[in-house]
Amino acid sequence: xxxxxxxxxxxxxxxxREVIGLHDITDKWSFSNPQDLLQQMIVNFEELxxxxxxxxxxxxxxxxxxxxxxxxxxxxxxxxxAVRNYKEDGQIPPxxxxxxxxxxxxxxxxxxTVVLPPANATIFHHEAELAVVIGKTASKVKRKDAMKxxxxxxxxxxxxxxxxNPDGRLSFFLMKSWxxxxxxxxFLTTFDEIKDPHNLRVQIKVNEESRQDFNTGDMAHPIxxxxxxxxxxxxxxxxxxxxxxxxxxxxxxxQNGDEMVLEIEDLGLLTxxxxxxxxxQWARGIDQEIAKRVRDTATR
Numbered sequence: 001x002x003x004x005x006x007x008x009x010x011x012x013x014x015x016x017r018e019v020i021g022l023h024d025i026t027d028k029w030s031f032s033n034p035q036d037l038l039q040q041m042i043v044n045f046e047e048l049x050x051x052x053x054x055x056x057x058x059x060x061x062x063x064x065x066x067x068x069x070x071x072x073x074x075x076x077x078x079x080x081x082a083v084r085n086y087k088e089d090g091q092i093p094p095x096x097x098x099x100x101x102x103x104x105x106x107x108x109x110x111x112x113t114v115v116l117p118p119a120n121a122t123i124f125h126h127e128a129e130l131a132v133v134i135g136k137t138a139s140k141v142k143r144k145d146a147m148k149x150x151x152x153x154x155x156x157x158x159x160x161x162x163x164x165n166p167d168g169r170l171s172f173f174l175m176k177s178w179x180x181x182x183x184x185x186x187f188l189t190t191f192d193e194i195k196d197p198h199n200l201r202v203q204i205k206v207n208e209e210s211r212q213d214f215n216t217g218d219m220a221h222p223i224x225x226x227x228x229x230x231x232x233x234x235x236x237x238x239x240x241x242x243x244x245x246x247x248x249x250x251x252x253x254x255q256n257g258d259e260m261v262l263e264i265e266d267l268g269l270l271t272x273x274x275x276x277x278x279x280x281q282w283a284r285g286i287d288q289e290i291a292k293r294v295r296d297t298a299t300r
Contacts, residue, residue, distance in 0.1 A: 001052060002187040002268070003041070003152075005070035005109070009034040011041065013052060014187055018061030025051065035075040035239060042135055042151050042238040045190075071109035072154050072188035073133055076241040079104050079182065080230060081129075081158055084298065085245030086218050088291075092298040094220035097229045100172040102158070102243070106182035108272070114159055114254065115180045116276040122163030123282050124254040125290065127246040128204040128212045128262050130197065131156035132223055133188060138236040146224035149236065152190040153197060155262045155270045156243050157183040157204070159254065162290075183260075183272040184241075194266055198222055201265045202247075206258050211286060214247040248294040253282035 002014035011026055011034075012019040025048065031037040041048070083098040108114070116124050135151030159181035164174035194200070197216060204212045221229070226242055236242075254260070256276035263269045 001056070001190045001193065003072060003190075004185075004187050005034060005038075005072060005074060006067040009037075009070055009074065011037055013056055013059070014064070015056050015059075015061055017064050019064055019067060020055055020059035020061045022055065033075070034070070035073070035077075038073060039239045042133075045135070045151070069110040069186045071107045071184045072186070073184060073239060073241055074107065075104045076107070076239055077104070077237055078234065078240040079107070079243070080241065081176070081243040082221070082226060082245035084294070085220050085226075086214070086247040087220050088247055088249055088295055088298070089214070089218060091295055095298060097221050097226070099230065100176065102182060103177035103179075105179050106177055108180050108183050110186035111271050111273070112183065113180065113273045113275050114183060114260075116254065116256070116274065116278070116280070117161070117178050118278055119161060119164055119174070119178075121161040123287070125160045125162060125251045125287065126204055126206070126211065126254055126260055127158040127160055127248075127251065128202050129156045129158055129243045129246050130200060130202065130216050130264055131184065132197075132226075132242040132244060134236045134238055134240040134242070135191070136238055138227060138231040141227055141231040143224045143228045146227035147191075149227055150191045150223065151238065152188050153194055153267055154184055154188050155264045155267050156241075157260065157262055157270065157272065158243055158246065159183070183262075183270060185268075185270050187268050189267050200267070202262075204260060204262045206252060206254070206260050209285070211252045212247060212250040214249070216244070218247060219244060249291045250286045251290050252286050253284070255281055
């Protein structure tokens with residue numbers, strides 16, 4: 001199943017190119033915000049599954065083209081992003097697991113706009129990623145059980161501002177947590193729809209120019225290992241998001257007027273735009289310098 005938030009954060013199910021609202025179910029619930037609504041759906045999913053299947057079969061749909069799509073996980077309690085979790089097309093050995101927390105307020109949805117801040121960044125990059133949405137409370141989970149805690153998957157772009165290094169220190173907060181720096185969506189696809197999350201093609205284009213194009217099979221640490229590692233440190237809750245990292249070999253600059261399209265196999269297309277009031281410019285195409293830097297740093 002594919003879930004979507006649309007218009008005024010109405011929760012719906014996707015059927016082909018239509019969305020079917022779930023008002024008949026959700027209007028009976030008590031919730032304080034869209035994230036709370038999503039969490040209730042996730043927690044009660046197995047009980048609700050037969051009803052959802054009935055709605056998909058018989059419900060009246062609205063064309064997706066006629067609605068405004070919001071982020072499928074509007075404000076995750078934790079947005080945990082993997083650091084250097086790809087072997088860069090097999091060129092570098094697996095690195096030790098590490099993560100950073102990205103601000104939940106960075107999240108935006110399909111056809112929204114990434115706003116580049118007036119910070120003194122040397123460049124802004126896109127990082128295409130597969131995001132995992134947690135389905136139930138996970139604490140000190142063993143690897144063999146870890147995938148039971150996955151609710152589903154969604155495309156994610158980790159926008160990055162390079163060169164913001166206070167006193168020469170690397171600051172993931174300054175690099176990653178600006179508002180609008182976390183495009184996500186368009187849909188949240190349940191785990192059972194994806195045969196193998198470690199064999200998905202990830203592609204991103206900027207103004208129809210091909211940039212990143214890699215397979216999730218290049219992950220150094222698969223999803224079950226990430227859940228085991230993270231749940232040994234923090235308790236993961238329903239609706240939390242794990243961004244699984246990116247292959248840095250085809251990153252490129254983002255600048256005013258750009259249109260980014262991220263496609264992950266079987267998960268849909270995420271389209272976002274870029275705005276920069278300062279109208280800064282960088283070289284178009286793939287940034288070979290960052291690709292080499294990642295390779296060189298990892299192999300020292």
